[in-house]
Amino acid sequence: MTNTGAPAPFDAVLFLSFGGPDGPDEVMPFLENVTRGRGVPRDRLEAVAEHYLHFGGVSPINRLNLDMIDSLRTALRTRGHDLPVYFGNRNWQPMIEDALARMYRDGHRRILVFPTSAWGGYSGCRQYHEDISRAVSALGRLEPASVDDPVLLRKLPQYWDAAAMIEAGADAVARARAALPPGQVEPRLVFTAHSVPTAADRASGPAAGGGGLYSAQVHAAATSVARRAGYTEFDQVWQSRSGPPQVPWLEPDICDHLEALAAQGITQVIVYPVGFISDHLEVIWDLDNEAAELAGKLGIDYVRADTVGTDSRFVELIVDLIETYADGDGDRTAMGCGDNGAICRPECCVPTARPRRTPVAPAAH
Known part of the structure; x- marks a missing residue:
């Protein structure tokens, strides 16, 4: 979603990631969620599940994201920003839909979204825009009042070259x-x-x-x-x-x-x-x-x-991005996937058709 009105400050940050299981019982449900609608064979899911089970069924991404969020909260306070940071995921708990509903109940209406992907491409850029749109649509069902009191989310731009x-x-x-x-x-x-x-x-x-x-x-x-x-x-x-x-x-x-x-x-x-x-x-x-x-x-x-992600300069980079756009303004002239807030151009980050008979297997996170 793009801010087309007069600039106004943002009042919260959503740290948006991919998600991953936190125990053996969550591995297969997580993989099924990731691959829903893609027709990935059960035996392929079981093969990928073994990678998780090798580490006790726990993806390291969750702990590392929570550590980064704690550091980000501290860094924001140190720089004088009173912006709460919430955590949401594309494929596992806490789901972005639930995170946005919580933010809405907490009174937040203008939200900056930091994605844990630095890159262009469908899954690294456009799909995060789709995650945001899906969560906003779900909010209308979870919080009916949001229809008359809408939220605005702005995805922060790519940062691979920072x-x-x-x-x-x-x-x-x-x-x-x-x-x-x-x-x-x-x-x-x-x-x-x-x-x-x-x-x-x-x-x-x-x-x-x-x-x-x-x-x-x-x-x-x-x-x-x-x-x-x-x-x-x-x-x-x-x-x-x-x-x-x-x-x-x-x-x-x-x-x-x-x-x-x-x-x-x-x-x-x-x-x-x-x-x-x-x-x-x-x-x-x-x-x-x-x-x-x-x-x-x-x-x-x-x-x-x-x-x-283990380097303190990376957290400071996130704060720099937030500071650039927290006042509601920011660079709107950048083209393509580097564009702040706008969905990618029609020719950028387009999803490709997946083969039906020999489907692409899931990526693990």
Whole structure:
């Protein structure tokens, strides 16, 4: 929803994320919720569920989000902002619909929304707008008075290129480098992000030089982090792909790339998950388990750099975004997915049709 009237201050913040289970009994219901309407086979859901059950059925994203929210509340108070912060999710408790109803009952009518995705693309940008619209529609049923006393929500813009993100990432790479044993050559720096079908990348919007907006943003962020960390060369790879093998996804996969590096005689690797702001299940399963185990078998000294959500500068970045728009104004001239508050342009972040007979499997968080 876009503010088209006279600017007025916002009075609350909604921290909006993906969601994840908090125990074994929640794993399958959560995955069923994520994949509702997509026709994902039960056996595929059970395979993904095993990744969660390996960690007791608990997704790390919930605790990390709550830690960030606590830090955000403190940082807002420190800067003199009396803005309460609420927590909502797309796919699991607390659901965004319930969070918005609570905010409405608490008297909030103008709400800034911080999404835990820094990127363009359907699931990283447009779908958050859809989450907001769905919650506003549900509010009319949950709180009938809202029909005559409406709320306004504004999604904060993408932040993948923010200086704090780049600085925190570069420092994470430096800490990872220090954790490796001394070597005769510089370790290979490898950036990862969540893979998507190449069609979905193209649908995220056109990028200069070809390709899609999402992959271009990831590459640009990786380039900035590498340069700040003092690296002139790096590799960009992908992780967590799912779905039928005949559907092309962004490549190469992190594990395939580790095998290629071993064949080249590379013995030390730093992996930085630039595409994730916190340790989703994909990070701790795909990188800290599968990739780390493979690296050990290949004789590679392997270290995974921290995600930026543990860095205090990331919370300060959220406060900076809030300060920019909290007075009800802000930059309305930015185009495309960086646009503050407006739904993406027609050609940006478009969802792609999913195959019916061989459906795409769920991503874990």
